[in-house]
Amino acid sequence: VPARSQDKAPRQFRLAIHGGAGTIDRTQMTPEKEAAYRADLERALRTGHAILAKGGSSLDAVEATLRVLEDSPLFNAGKGAVFTHDGHNELDASIMDGATGSAGAVAGVRRVKNPISLARLVMEKSPHVLMVGAGAETFAREQGVKLVNPRYFWTELRWKQLQDAKRAEAEARAKGRTAFNAPANRETEGYKFGTVGAVALDRSGNLAAGTSTGGMTNKRFGRVGDAPIIGAGTYANNATCAVSATGHGEYFIRSVVGYDISALMAYRGLSVADAASEVVMKKLVALGGEGGVIAMDGAGNIAMPFNSTGMYRGWIDADGKVTVAIFKEP
Numbered sequence: 250v251p252a253r254s255q256d257k258a259p260r261q262f263r264l265a266i267h268g269g270a271g272t273i274d275r276t277q278m279t280p281e282k283e284a285a286y287r288a289d290l291e292r293a294l295r296t297g298h299a300i301l302a303k304g305g306s307s308l309d310a311v312e313a314t315l316r317v318l319e320d321s322p323l324f325n326a327g328k329g330a331v332f333t334h335d336g337h338n339e340l341d342a343s344i345m346d347g348a349t350g351s352a353g354a355v356a357g358v359r360r361v362k363n364p365i366s367l368a369r370l371v372m373e374k375s376p377h378v379l380m381v382g383a384g385a386e387t388f389a390r391e392q393g394v395k396l397v398n399p400r401y402f403w404t405e406l407r408w409k410q411l412q413d414a415k416r417a418e419a420e421a422r423a424k425g426r427t428a429f430n431a432p433a434n435r436e437t438e439g440y441k442f443g444t445v446g447a448v449a450l451d452r453s454g455n456l457a458a459g460t461s462t463g464g465m466t467n468k469r470f471g472r473v474g475d476a477p478i479i480g481a482g483t484y485a486n487n488a489t490c491a492v493s494a495t496g497h498g499e500y501f502i503r504s505v506v507g508y509d510i511s512a513l514m515a516y517r518g519l520s521v522a523d524a525a526s527e528v529v530m531k532k533l534v535a536l537g538g539e540g541g542v543i544a545m546d547g548a549g550n551i552a553m554p555f556n557s558t559g560m561y562r563g564w565i566d567a568d569g570k571v572t573v574a575i576f577k578e579p
Contacts, residue, residue: 260452260453260454261450261549261566261567262301262302262307262449262450262451262452262549262567263301263449263450263545263549263551263564263565263566263567264294264297264298264301264310264314264447264448264449264450264564264565265447265448265449265543265545265551265553265562265563265564265565266290266293266294266297266314266318266445266446266447266448266543266562266563266564267444267445267446267447267493267495267541267542267543267553267560267561267562268286268289268290268318268323268324268443268444268445268560268561268562269324269325269443269444269445269495269560269561270444270495270496270539270540270541270555270557270559270560270561271443271496271539271540271557271558271559271560272557272558272559273557273558273559273560273561273575273576274558274559275576278575283575285323286323286561286575287573287575289317289318289321289323289324290318290561290562290563290573291563291571291573292317293314293315293317293318293447293563294314294563294564294565294571294573295565295569295571296313296314296316296317297310297311297313297314297447297449297565298310298565298569300313301449301451301452301567302567302569304451304452305451306451306453306455306457307346307347307449307450307451307455307456307457307491308344308346308369308455308457310447310449310451310457311344311365311447311448311449311457311458311459312344312365312366312369312459314447314449314459315342315363315365315445315446315447315459315460315461316363316365316366318445318461319362319363319364319365319445319461320362320363322404322406324443324445324561325407325443325444325445325462325463325464326340326342326364326443326444326445326461326462326463327340327362327363327364327402327461327463328362328401328402328404329404329407329443329463330402330407330462330463330464331407331410331411331443331463331464331465331466331468332407332408332410332411332466332467333464333467333468333469334411334415334467334468334469335469336411337359337399338359338399338402338403338407338463339356339357339358339359339463339464339468339471340355340357340358340359340361340364340402340461340462340463340464341354341355341356341357341358341364341461341462341463341464341473341474341476341477342354342355342364342365342367342368342459342460342461342462342476342477343355343368343379343459343460343476343477343478343479343482343483344365344368344369344372344457344458344459344460344483345372345457345458345459345479345483345484345485345491346372346455346457346485347455347456347457347458347485347486347487347491348455348456348487350486351372351373352372352378352479352483353368353369353370353371353372353373353375353377353378353379354368354371354378354379354380354477354478354479354483355367355368355371355379355380355381355385355477356379356380356381356382356385356473356477357381357382357385357471357473358381358382358385358386358389359386359399360386360389360396360397360398360399361385361386361389361394361396361397362395362396362397362401364461365459365461366394367385367388367389367392367394368459368461368477370388370389370392370394371385371388374392375388378479379477379479381473382471402463407463407466410466411466411467414466414467415467418467443462443463443495444460444461444462444476444482444493444494444495444496445460445461445462445495446458446459446460446461446476446482446483446493446494446495446543447459447493447543448485448490448491448492448493448543448544448545448551449491449545450491450545450547450549454487454547455487456485456486456487456490456491456545456546456547457485457491458483458484458485458491458492458493458507459483459493460476460477460482460483460493460494460495461476462474462476462495464476464498465498473498474498474499474501474502475494475496475498475499475501475502475506476494476498478502479507480505480507480508481494481498481501481502481504481505481506481507481508482494482495482498482501482502482506482507483507484507484508484510484511486511486515487547488515488547489510489511489512489514489515489521489546489547490510490511490514490521490524490544490545490546490547491544491545492506492507492510492511492525492542492543492544493507493542493543494506494507494540494541494542495540495541495542495555495560496533496538496539496540496541496555496557497538497539497540499538500533500536500537500538500539500540501533501538501540503536504528504532504533504536504538506528506529506533506542507542509528509532510524510525510527510528510542510544511524513527513528514546520546520550521544521545521546521550521551521552522550522552522554524544524552525542525544525552525553525554526552526554528542529541529542529554529555529556530554530556533556534556538556539556539557540555540556540557540560541553541554541555541556541557541560541562542554542555543562551564558576558577559575559576559577560574560575561575562574562575
């Protein structure tokens, strides 16, 4: 892994984010709802941009950006997290430093308001990479992280989605099918692989990536997806790229999506756009995996391929120009 850049000359910096991918139907998106999504995506981008503009690190920008999205009830992370089958909210997150290869992650936490910040503490204040459940929350208390009442994460929309999912599961079983984690209805707004993620390049030329999620509605048995898995949902390496993924986590884990994009760049010399497209639009599709990624290389080039009907996404340039998108572009 390359050493942290020693070049002190100012460089261009960039930040990109996603807010989840999946079935996002234009016909179900009211102008008011779309405006709310776009406003929170832009607010997150401007938060990270302010840090990068002052010479802050890509890690600081990624963490601060994702805290904004975790605090929004619109996205399946933090405040807007979906419910498990048993009616809990179990949160996962990870972060990685492209300069050093250091990484931290947490999974299955129920009382951490901002899991991305706890993931960073795992990276910087422990010898470990991944902590889970009660142990992760014990570590959080030792680090002075304020824990919240689990009721903080309750939202009416997510509770309704759980009831819909349970109903769909019961109907599937009545017809003789097994349907663990069955979505309420893939064609209705609100069913998406809700994850939030960010990738950033700072003035020193260092990349970072982070991802945070509430997982899948109606999940059971302590299920964990790709978001806290380094190399799958999150990956960063200054020599290649920073990646954050959103999609059906089981496929992203099996495909080692983040690392595979980096490896295609390192070993085959592909551009970040070609490598990301190869993985998301070909390899994942062949397996039946749905979702997308945001990826950025060391020059600030951004790729955002997705094979679903939509992906909440956006980016901001060094000059502060914001671009936000939701649906597939013509």
